[in-house]
Structures are given as structure tokens and as C-alpha cells.
Amino acid sequence: MRSNYQAKIISQYYDNLDTIMLHKLGELVTELYLADTESRQNQLWQRAHKAMLKLKVRPAIIEHIMRKRNVEILAKNLQDWLGNKK
Numbered sequence: 001m002r003s004n005y006q007a008k009i010i011s012q013y014y015d016n017l018d019t020i021m022l023h024k025l026g027e028l029v030t031e032l033y034l035a036d037t038e039s040r041q042n043q044l045w046q047r048a049h050k051a052m053l054k055l056k057v058r059p060a061i062i063e064h065i066m067r068k069r070n071v072e073i074l075a076k077n078l079q080d081w082l083g084n085k086k
Contacts, residue, residue, distance in 0.1 A: 018055060025051045025078055032071040045069055055081070 002010070013020070028048045035041045045066065052062045057077075065074050 021051050021055045022078070022082055025055070025074075026082075029071060029075045029078060032074070041069075048074060057081075 025048060028044055028051065032041065032044050032048070035044055049062065049066055052065070061077065065077060
């Protein structure tokens, strides 16, 4: 059983999930630029993939980004998504 306060916090989290995921994806872009090992890059790309799925990005766009694994492409798309959010 949740208190009213807990229910409100959970509700606010889901109301702001898109914003949260866009912020996390932005952090991942930075981490990808700085990643110095292939294994770290692989971990970060997996996290980026999950974030894009949660954001309900079109599958074709996700596939393109994941196939290229180019952080500049991800960053450009993120910029567009942030622009659309405003």
C-alpha cells in the first residue's frame, strides 16, 4: 500500500519520463565521446538503445543509429528530440 505522497512521486516520475530519458541520453552522448575502450563503448551503446526504446523513437531511426554507432548521429538526433520536446 502506497501513501498519497508516494503515489504522487511515482506519478510525477512517469509524467516526466520523456524528459528524464532525454537527459540520460544526453549524458550517454558525453560518455560515448569520452569512452576509451571498446567494451565501455559497447555498454554505453546498449544503454543508449534502451533509452531510445523507452522514448519510443521510431524503430528505423534506432536501427540506423545503432548500425552506424556514430556518436555525432546520436547527438544530432538528440538535439532534434530536445527541440521537439520544448
